Amino acid sequence: MAAQGSYKFEGWLGKSPDAINGKMEWGAFEPKKWTEDDVDIEISHCGICGSDLHMLKSGWGPTPYPCVVGHEIVGKAVRVGANVKHVKVGDRVGVGAQAKTCQKSTCPECSNGLETYCREGLINTYGSIYPDGEGKSYGGYADYNRTNGHWVFKIPDELDSALVAPMMCGGITMYSPLKQNGCGPGKTVGIIGVGGLGHFGILFAKALGADRVIGISRKADKREDALKLGADEYIATDEEKDWVKKHQRRMDLIISTVSHSKMPLNDYLALLKVRGTLIQVGAPDGGELPAVNAFQLISNGAKLGGSATGSPWEIREMLQLAADKKIKPWVQERPLKEANQAVIDMEEGKARYRYVLVNENFGKH
Known part of the structure; x- marks a missing residue:
């Protein structure tokens, strides 16, 4: 297990609805409190989703600013909690739109493979407030991400990071x-x-x-x-x-x-x-x-x-199908440093058909 301390959580912060107009600001943020159920990810790629635009401008309700958007994350696991058994440090992993669900046996959704629809404890990958003072969720327009291991997925070797990122949502x-x-x-x-x-x-x-x-x-x-x-x-x-x-x-x-x-x-x-x-x-x-x-x-x-996104078993099934069928979405790679312009271009409908931000520091992983 890698101890946190050698890396900082920094990303593109939306601080008001004006962020949608290319006004995100790069800065530090405090991730949720670490637990042994979590995984820290060094982000190499993050797709730009329409949800990011809605959240940046508070289109779906008030956004809890500051907010780092991005929930099509691919990168390297750099710290893995003791309770996470399917991922190890160094694995290439992905995160989609959800970061945590209640996972209780009494939850009709979580106990039946419908975690995406969990009513009791659904935490989105960005813009959600964790219970019990654990903090807030921050997304993938950043150097690092922290997510509950249940929603962290190993990426099949056959899939290119830039192509698989937008599959996560x-x-x-x-x-x-x-x-x-x-x-x-x-x-x-x-x-x-x-x-x-x-x-x-x-x-x-x-x-x-x-x-x-x-x-x-x-x-x-x-x-x-x-x-x-x-x-x-x-x-x-x-x-x-x-x-x-x-x-x-x-x-x-x-x-x-x-x-x-x-x-x-x-x-x-x-x-x-x-x-x-x-x-x-x-x-x-x-x-x-x-x-x-x-x-x-x-x-x-x-x-x-x-329909919402999909539960963990569906995401794994989709990733395997994409690997088996050699599915290649149409993506345009953009440097993470140009995230503001990429958001503007996305809002104007210029993407053909998915922008993927490539982190200049880690994008070769």
């Missing part, structure tokens, strides 16, 4: 609802929004064996990218006349990554086959979705649901 956010809702041979799957999340949806839907994968977006400018990612078809809703009538009742499963309160949700529901399912994973500021017409659900026997 973006990847599992799409893998879980695809797998849990029957994506596989014989199924036609629609992915709404060809972006950071949506491109993972196409990759994993194909890896899970779906017969047809259909990318859905407003404009035609991502058609070529969607097809290169593996989509069989593409629907540009702003540019294809009568797209609802043409494609109605074609899809068994739709995953919506769009986070906009004015999206044409009832039109998307019309694309489902009878008893098909639409799962919402995009989360708008304020959480507001368009009104749903009850007859759109009733007349088609349609199911409308939601």
